[in-house]
Amino acid sequence: xxxxxxISQLTIDGxxxxxxxxxxxxxxxxxxxxxxxxxxxxxEVFMLGAFGGLFASRALVPDGGATPSGLASAGxxxxxxxxxxxxxxxxxxxxxxxxxxxxxxxxxxxLAYLISAIGASLFAFNLAGKEFGRQSxxxxxxFTNGTVLTVFGAEISTQSLVIAASALMMLLAVDHLVAGxxxxxxxxxxxxxxxxxxxxxxxxxKIIVATFVLGGLLAGAGGFLYAMTFNASYTMGFVPGxxxxxxxxxGGIGNVRGAVIGGLLLGLVESFGGYLFDxxxxxxxxxxxxxxxxxxxxxxxxxxxxxxxx
Amino acid sequence: xxxxxxQPRQPxxxxxxxxxxxxxxxxxxxxxxxxxxSALAAVITGPSGDADHPLAGITGSFAWPxxxxxxxxxxxxxxxxLSGGHLASPVRALSARARAAMMPSTSMPPTPGGxxxxxxxxxxxxxxxxxxxxxRHGARLGHLALLAVALAVPPVLSTAAQxxxxxxxxxxxxxxxxxxxxxxxxxxxxxxYIAFFAIGAYTxxxxxxxxxxxxxxxxxxxxxxxxxxxxxxxAVAGVVLGGPTLRLRGDYLAIxxxxxxxxxxxxxxxxxxxxxxxxxxxGLPPLSVDLPGVRYSWGLNPLxxxxxxxxxxxxxxxxxxxxxxxxxxxxxxxIRQDEVAAEAxxxxxxxxxLLAFAVGASVSGFAGVVLATKQFFNPQSFGLQASLLVLTIxxxxxxxxRLGVVFGALVLQGTAFLLRDTVPPAxxxxxxxxxxxxxxxxxxxxxxxxxxxxxxxxxxxxxxPAIPAxxxxxxxxxxxGATAGAGQDSALAPGAAPGPAPLPAPxxxxxxxxxxxxxxxxxxxxxxxxxxxxxxxxxxxx
Numbered sequence: 001x002x003x004x005x006x007i008s009q010l011t012i013d014g015x016x017x018x019x020x021x022x023x024x025x026x027x028x029x030x031x032x033x034x035x036x037x038x039x040x041x042x043x044e045v046f047m048l049g050a051f052g053g054l055f056a057s058r059a060l061v062p063d064g065g066a067t068p069s070g071l072a073s074a075g076x077x078x079x080x081x082x083x084x085x086x087x088x089x090x091x092x093x094x095x096x097x098x099x100x101x102x103x104x105x106x107x108x109x110x111l112a113y114l115i116s117a118i119g120a121s122l123f124a125f126n127l128a129g130k131e132f133g134r135q136s137x138x139x140x141x142x143f144t145n146g147t148v149l150t151v152f153g154a155e156i157s158t159q160s161l162v163i164a165a166s167a168l169m170m171l172l173a174v175d176h177l178v179a180g181x182x183x184x185x186x187x188x189x190x191x192x193x194x195x196x197x198x199x200x201x202x203x204x205x206k207i208i209v210a211t212f213v214l215g216g217l218l219a220g221a222g223g224f225l226y227a228m229t230f231n232a233s234y235t236m237g238f239v240p241g242x243x244x245x246x247x248x249x250x251g252g253i254g255n256v257r258g259a260v261i262g263g264l265l266l267g268l269v270e271s272f273g274g275y276l277f278d279x280x281x282x283x284x285x286x287x288x289x290x291x292x293x294x295x296x297x298x299x300x301x302x303x304x305x306x307x308x309x310x
Numbered sequence: 311x312x313x314x315x316x317q318p319r320q321p322x323x324x325x326x327x328x329x330x331x332x333x334x335x336x337x338x339x340x341x342x343x344x345x346x347x348s349a350l351a352a353v354i355t356g357p358s359g360d361a362d363h364p365l366a367g368i369t370g371s372f373a374w375p376x377x378x379x380x381x382x383x384x385x386x387x388x389x390x391x392l393s394g395g396h397l398a399s400p401v402r403a404l405s406a407r408a409r410a411a412m413m414p415s416t417s418m419p420p421t422p423g424g425x426x427x428x429x430x431x432x433x434x435x436x437x438x439x440x441x442x443x444x445x446r447h448g449a450r451l452g453h454l455a456l457l458a459v460a461l462a463v464p465p466v467l468s469t470a471a472q473x474x475x476x477x478x479x480x481x482x483x484x485x486x487x488x489x490x491x492x493x494x495x496x497x498x499x500x501x502x503y504i505a506f507f508a509i510g511a512y513t514x515x516x517x518x519x520x521x522x523x524x525x526x527x528x529x530x531x532x533x534x535x536x537x538x539x540x541x542x543x544x545a546v547a548g549v550v551l552g553g554p555t556l557r558l559r560g561d562y563l564a565i566x567x568x569x570x571x572x573x574x575x576x577x578x579x580x581x582x583x584x585x586x587x588x589x590x591x592x593g594l595p596p597l598s599v600d601l602p603g604v605r606y607s608w609g610l611n612p613l614x615x616x617x618x619x620x621x622x623x624x625x626x627x628x629x630x631x632x633x634x635x636x637x638x639x640x641x642x643x644x645i646r647q648d649e650v651a652a653e654a655x656x657x658x659x660x661x662x663x664l665l666a667f668a669v670g671a672s673v674s675g676f677a678g679v680v681l682a683t684k685q686f687f688n689p690q691s692f693g694l695q696a697s698l699l700v701l702t703i704x705x706x707x708x709x710x711x712r713l714g715v716v717f718g719a720l721v722l723q724g725t726a727f728l729l730r731d732t733v734p735p736a737x738x739x740x741x742x743x744x745x746x747x748x749x750x751x752x753x754x755x756x757x758x759x760x761x762x763x764x765x766x767x768x769x770x771x772x773x774x775p776a777i778p779a780x781x782x783x784x785x786x787x788x789x790x791g792a793t794a795g796a797g798q799d800s801a802l803a804p805g806a807a808p809g810p811a812p813l814p815a816p817x818x819x820x821x822x823x824x825x826x827x828x829x830x831x832x833x834x835x836x837x838x839x840x841x842x843x844x845x846x847x848x849x850x851x852x
Contacts, residue, residue: 099750115746130367
């Protein structure tokens with residue numbers, strides 16, 4: 001494999017992982033934009049979504065059966081994504097309801113939200129470990145994986161294509177939702193000035209819930225996509241969670257398009273960095289990026305406002 | 311509640327105007343909450359499932375004989391929730407009245423959903439009366455009694471209990487005392503705290519043994535001298551991590567420290583040629599005293615380690631107690647309550663935060679020495695869950711309270727030890743997570759709130775020890791009053807709000823100060839007209 005092909009392959013891989021980070025990062029960014037809080041339990045929403053999608057597709061595809069193809073595959077992937085998204089949204093709603101809203105009612109200090117979210121995260125992933133077992137579980141094969149096409153010598157598998165296409169569609173949908181719908185307008189209004197938005201007739205409470213649910217939908221579907229490549233386990237949320245957070249900060253936390261750019265960029269950096277150093281240091285690289293961004297430009301590449309038309 | 315003929319009306323009225331909701335929908339809602347909590351409890355305590363039968367654990371949780379217990383529990387909880395408002399209001403009214411009359415009825419039963427305030431401090435004449443029992447002198451006597459119990463009880467316990475006292479309670483109490491400086495005093499959230507514990511342990515291995523790790527010092531020293539070495543190394547590590555990151559805002563700091571903890575564990579695991587990798591480190595020489603005339607070696611028996619830990623814990627508590635009341639401690643308080651105001655009044659915030667970080671790290675290094683000399687350890691001992699466990703202990707015991715965090719370690723880890731046969735160790739963290747969330751909601755000040763909140767040191771600045779008068783006490787007083795008005799601190803000093811009127815707290819999050827809280831806002835105490843009800847985010851929609 002020549003070096004040009006290698007670069008091309010690393011780029012493709014990086015973009016694919018980056019698209020996943022972007023999908024998760026949107027959840028951090030949306031919640032941050034509205035509440036100015038880092039949702040520490042978002043990684044568990046991602047994990048629960050992955051399990052939701054996994055069990056749904058397991059229920060339809062029996063072990064040892066023939067790998068489905070054609071329309072059946074597409075339907076199964078969509079079904080898994082949908083169930084994953086629903087599971088994620090439910091988890092995010094429950095999280096908001098149990099760990100955030102009571103504190104908001106009591107006017108708790110910032111630190112309390114962070115701690116409460118960490119407690120919720122601890123609770124959720126250990127409960128998942130108890131209920132779903134503590135070893136990693138593969139998603140059944142929903143389609144025959146193989147090389148579909150080659151771009152500059154890089155091989156693109158069906159799986160990458162499916163992941164990239166789903167992630168792209170979700171990103172476009174969210175971008176449209178936030179920039180061009182009434183709900184998005186309300187979200188942006190609350191992000192800009194919650195008190196004023198309330199006075200203008202926006203139901204702030206509802207918008208907060210909607211933001212959590214939206215982030216949960218994305219994270220759940222993203223979790224299913226992630227599990228297709230890397231399997232699902234009860235601790236799977238932690239590392240992608242930190243990386244997605246890094247992506248959100250990199251692009252400018254609170255900024256929707258920033259999260260997308262940050263995710264893709266982080267995927268590329270990680271892919272090339274992992275090649276240059278060692279694959280086991282990928283996490284260290286992502287973490288170094290986070291620290292560097294926070295020190296050099298805490299507002300990220302695109303600035304930190306959700307209020308602006310992204 | 312028989313002796314309360316007329317009281318319920320008075321606090322009842324604002325509740326009605328505040329929540330214009332049909333009683334029926336409220337009943338349904340309470341039923342929903344009760345069922346949800348009960349079902350959650352059933353699932354948590356129920357059997358486990360696995361990946362092939364993901365629903366087995368859940369269906370097993372609602373199997374026939376079990377389900378009765380939880381249905382009864384749900385109905386009981388529903389009844390409690392429904393009557394909660396009626397029960398809590400007279401209690402609250404009574405306690406407010408009692409305080410107004412300065413009668414010694416100061417303890418309020420903490421009702422679920424009621425306010426999380428600690429026992430209100432006696433004021434005025436009562437304080438003089440109660441001084442011999444609750445004052446410094448009485449407190450000292452109480453502490454000595456606790457110490458006596460701590461020294462006398464362990465020898466009669468079983469060996470397993472003694473092991474738990476050392477490895478699970480003592481070491482974690484020491485760790486919690488260190489994290490308490492970072493979280494409780496300076497208000498910084500450190501989620502990678504256990505990394506310093508690891509650094510302390512590996513440092514000990516490095517300097518005391520030539521065989522334990524592939525990488526070792528050219529000379530070996532007595533493990534006792536590893537204590538200062540580990541202290542310094544861990545403190546330096548704290549400064550190295552804190553130097554660049556402490557300029558960040560609180561939640562960024564949390565995530566960076568989270569990553570740091572992960573990296574340290576990753577390095578310990580991957581750097582096979584240095585640390586021994588996943589195999590871990592064992593065979594360190596035990597602690598020993600080798601002086602002319604005195605020869606003693608800590609062997610396999612846990613009891614000597616226990617007493618060593620008691621000495622270390624008492625030492626750390628005494629030192630931190632004095633530190634807390636010093637200029638440094640006041641600076642930490644100021645930073646915790648309002649960093650901007652603290653900086654404006656001349657507190658060197660970065661340096662002080664760095665100091666808190668280094669101090670916390672060095673205590674963690676201490677604990678690492680004890681761990682390393684006591685037993686085998688490997689990178690698995692330093693995972694994220696251990697960090698979160700220490701945090702849980704601090705939250706549960708009471709952020710900022712030395713005695714509280716030691717009690718937190720004793721109660722949480724002790725319960726885990728007692729239930730070790732009924733609850734699998736891996737499931738403990740489900741309960742710990744639930745404890746953290748519940749504490750944050752119902753009792754953010756913890757089991758034993760720090761003294762400065764219980765006492766009323768000065769009438770003009772609620773909830774804080776005196777600030778250096780020369781440093782513009784007026785400004786700090788106002789700013790501190792503002793945060794206390796919007797934050798949790800005011801809930802800890804009920805009736806103590808005759809301070810300056812709360813200003814909008816900087817950086818208050820969305821709903822802060824919205825007076826919808828179901829009675830968590832300090833009720834109007836005697837002559838206290840300045841509750842947090844006039845806080846910044848008085849949002850109609852929330």
